[in-house]
């Protein structure tokens with residue numbers, strides 16, 4: 001991380017329990033001005049709980065949150081004024097038009113008159129909804145509602161936008177539009193915190209990533225740093241017609257092979273990136289009389305990082 005990056009938020013040892021269930025186990029992280037910080041983790045990892053505490057819609061258990069160097073509860077008014085929130089559930093007035101929804105939400109931040117009209121026009125353009133401005137929200141697709149929800153969160157020109165899984169259950173076109181709009185926010189110097197369980201999205205938009213699992217942060221870094229942390233491995237997934245004899249130990253004898261998991265007819269093999277050994281793996285399998293149905297090879301990915309850290313897939 002560059003030394004001159006300005007710290008916007010500091011989260012220190014945050015905890016939260018619901019009844020006797022500890023869902024945040026003392027997490028700490030910083031958010032720097034102008035970055036897109038992605039919080040990646042499977043369902044139930046604690047992403048929404050973290051976000052809800054950060055947006056002050058949920059009280060914290062223990063720990064501290066600092067905003068621009070001061071305790072957040074002492075600066076709550078300033079903080080809320082520069083914050084844009086995109087909640088997991090869409091919050092819009094169905095019977096009102098897109099424009100009226102935007103007017104309402106932007107006016108909550110004190111905008112009025114020409115300034116308000118300009119903000120509304122800008123937000124409609126940002127969401128790609130200018131031509132639907134007079135239509136009632138109830139006529140919109142799920143993806144359009146999502147885009148409008150984001151427009152409502154950014155109309156007042158926030159410095160920090162917090163989004164909780166904004167692409168769940170929407171069409172690919174709206175999803176791409178949302179990912180593009182996050183890139184635009186970043187280009188304009190706006191800080192974004194974004195939770196998701198889609199690693200493809202993290203690959204596309206993140207400047208930095210936090211991986212959460214079971215209420216803890218298990219890894220943090222840029223996507224390059226995280227991939228580097230798994231030692232530049234690649235993975236082969238080999239599907240056999242019917243695995244009769246192959247044992248994990250045998251495959252370890254091949255140069256470059258780092259780990260092998262035999263799961264019925266499927267072999268998952270991690271191998272050092274620079275070593276070309278697929279031909280030897282195939283030769284060994286055919287020596288054992290195995291018939292190969294399919295081979296897939298993939299370079300280091302965030303999914304592999306998660307698998308390596310937890311032994312599980314991100315989306316099981």
Ligand SMILES: Nc1ncnc2c1ncn2[C@@H]1O[C@H](COP(=O)(O)OP(=O)(O)OP(=O)(O)O)[C@@H](O)[C@H]1O
Nearest residue numbers: 018019023041042043044045046047048049050197
């Ligand atoms: N109000 C609540 N009462 C009791 N348990 C809760 C409450 N809110 C969340 N939990 C539990 O806390 C854990 C973390 O939930 P959280 O919603 O933060 O996870 P998440 O990573 O955002 O997952 P998802 O992608 O499903 O939203 C889960 O086990 C969840 O069941």
